[in-house]
Structure formats: C-alpha cells, structure tokens
Amino acid sequence: MYRQVGFIGGGAMAEALVNGILSNQLFSPGQITVADVVAERLEYMKSRYQVAVTQDNAALAEASDLIFLAVKPQHIHGVLDGLAGHVRQSSLIVTIVAGINIEVIQNRLPQVPIIRVMPNTPVAVNAGMSALALGPYADETAGKMAADIFNAVGRSFVTDEALLDAVTGLSGSGPGYAFVLIDALADAGVRVGLPRQTAITLAAQTLMGAAKMVLDTGEHPAKLRDMVTSPGGTTIAGIHVLEQKGVRAALVDAVLAATQRSRELGNR
Numbered sequence: 001m002y003r004q005v006g007f008i009g010g011g012a013m014a015e016a017l018v019n020g021i022l023s024n025q026l027f028s029p030g031q032i033t034v035a036d037v038v039a040e041r042l043e044y045m046k047s048r049y050q051v052a053v054t055q056d057n058a059a060l061a062e063a064s065d066l067i068f069l070a071v072k073p074q075h076i077h078g079v080l081d082g083l084a085g086h087v088r089q090s091s092l093i094v095t096i097v098a099g100i101n102i103e104v105i106q107n108r109l110p111q112v113p114i115i116r117v118m119p120n121t122p123v124a125v126n127a128g129m130s131a132l133a134l135g136p137y138a139d140e141t142a143g144k145m146a147a148d149i150f151n152a153v154g155r156s157f158v159t160d161e162a163l164l165d166a167v168t169g170l171s172g173s174g175p176g177y178a179f180v181l182i183d184a185l186a187d188a189g190v191r192v193g194l195p196r197q198t199a200i201t202l203a204a205q206t207l208m209g210a211a212k213m214v215l216d217t218g219e220h221p222a223k224l225r226d227m228v229t230s231p232g233g234t235t236i237a238g239i240h241v242l243e244q245k246g247v248r249a250a251l252v253d254a255v256l257a258a259t260q261r262s263r264e265l266g267n268r
C-alpha cells in the first residue's frame with residue numbers, strides 16, 4: 001500500500017488526477033505533494049486542494065513511494081537527470097508523459113517499477129479513459145494499485161505499450177476533439193436561434209447521452225444511429241451533410257495526426 005504520493009509537474013493533468021483522487025478519497029491531501037517549477041502554480045494547488053508543495057523534485061522523490069511523472073515530454077529528460085539516485089527501488093513510478101517509452105525512463109531509473117499510463121482530462125470528473133502498460137519491474141500488485149486509481153476516476157485497461165501512441169491519438173487527445181464538436185454544435189444552435197448557454201447544454205448533454213448509450217447497451221454505434229434515423233426524416237438530412245463534408249475522414253485524419261505526433265514526441 002502506498003502512503004505518500006508525489007506529482008512531478010503540477011499542471012492541467014496533475015490537477016485533474018489530484019482532483020479525481022481526492023474526490024474519491026483514494027488518498028488524503030496530507031498524503032499528496034506536488035512539485036513544479038512555477039511558484040504561482042504551486043500556490044494555486046496548495047490553496048485549492050490543501051496538498052503539500054515543493055520546487056525540489058529530488059526531495060519529493062525521496063519522500064514518495066508513488067511518484068507520478070506529469071511534465072511535458074520536452075522536460076522529461078531534465079527531470080530524469082535530477083531524479084537519478086533519489087528514487088527508491090520500492091517506489092512505483094507512474095508516467096503519463098505522452099510519447100515517452102518506459103525504456104527511456106527505465107534506463108535512467110534502473111530496476112524501479114514503472115507503469116506508463118495514457119489518461120485523459122475527464123479523470124477530473126470521474127469519467128476518464130486510461131490505458132496502462134506495465135514495465136518489466138512492475139508486478140501484478142503494482143498494476144492492480146495503478147488500475148484501482150485510474151478505475152476510480154473512470155475506466156482503464158491494461159495493454160501493450162506499443163498501442164499507447166494510438167491510445168494517445170484517440171482517447172488521450174479525444175476530449176479536445178469533443179470540445180471542438182460541442183463548441184461547433186453550440187454555434188450551430190445559436191445559428192438556428194437558440195440562446196448560447198442553452199445550445200451548449202443541449203450539445204454537451206447530447207454527446208454525453210449518445211456516448212452513454214454506446215457504453216451501456218454495448219450496441220454498435222451504427223445500429224444506434226439507425227434507431228435515430230427515420231426514413232425521409234430530419235436526422236438523415238443532417239447525416240447526409242456530415243458525410244458530404246467529410247466529417248468521418250476528418251476524424252480519422254485527426255486521430256492519425258495525433259498518433260503520429262505522439263510517436264514524434266518520443267523521437268520514434
């Protein structure tokens with residue numbers, strides 16, 4: 001059982017995870033320390049979540065038995081330089097850094113258990129989607145502990161590390177695509193006469209409802225789409241335009257581009 005949790009990098013994703021962890025009472029604020037290079041960010045995290053804060057990554061690593069790496073990919077090498085010799089072999093490293101292989105981190109932290117995770121920001125509202133890949137020193141207990149955390153803040157599954165770039169392109173970046181869709185649908189609602197806030201609520205609740213139908217029923221989305229689509233009705237008129245404008249191909253291209261970018265971030 002882990003007692004002290006450290007976050008290296010206290011940005012958007014660390015905040016989403018801290019929020020999810022605290023709201024599910026997986027750990028108390030007193031068990032969490034956040035390290036960042038930006039003092040204002042630490043002040044914010046401290047006052048918002050009552051967690052401890054530090055600018056000293058090495059001290060945080062020495063005091064933590066569960067360490068989240070949550071800096072941008074371009075900063076991970078500098079962070080690893082500073083951690084060498086400060087991470088206990090009994091500690092667990094959970095890296096959420098996009099594109100950076102377990103091997104890269106393992107080379108710098110020999111024999112330390114590492115789990116690489118690709119979560120997404122909805123972990124902040126217990127609706128996250130996370131994929132976990134276990135490094136060579138991460139045993140079943142460590143995997144279960146990490147899965148417990150990510151299951152508490154949404155869904156998770158264990159997969160081969162080779163699939164994590166694709167996961168990044170789909171569900172890691174996916175909330176970004178969904179926000180664009182919601183914003184565009186809200187614009188559309190305003191265009192046809194709805195007040196802005198009403199249009200945003202209609203768009204967001206509709207995407208959430210459709211997603212929930214897919215997950216709850218287990219039906220193929222095409223079958224559920226057919227159930228909305230009356231012959232000669234309104235929905236097929238709308239879907240016809242989506243197909244004409246290439247929305248489907250645009251989404252495929254978006255996931256492809258994000259997956260390729262994830263590979264580039266790891267210089268592969």
Ligand SMILES: NC(=O)C1=CN([C@@H]2O[C@H](COP(=O)(O)OP(=O)(O)OC[C@H]3O[C@@H](n4cnc5c(N)ncnc54)[C@H](O)[C@@H]3O)[C@@H](O)[C@H]2O)C=CC1
Pocket residue numbers: 008009010011012013014035036037038041057070071072073075078079096097098099118119120121172173
């Ligand atoms: N935002 C997202 O939706 C997701 C992000 N990720 C990954 O999570 C990681 C963090 O992403 P975000 O939170 O969005 O980025 P962010 O930019 O909001 O947060 C990164 C934080 O790290 C801090 N930092 C920079 N250098 C540091 C150092 N040497 N020591 C300690 N802290 C340092 C920065 O000041 C910043 O507050 C990235 O690697 C990203 O690929 C993974 C899944 C989803």
Ligand SMILES: O=C(O)[C@@H]1CCC=N1
Pocket residue numbers: 098168172173
């Ligand atoms: O945009 C990014 O690079 C990160 C990784 C997945 C989501 N956000």
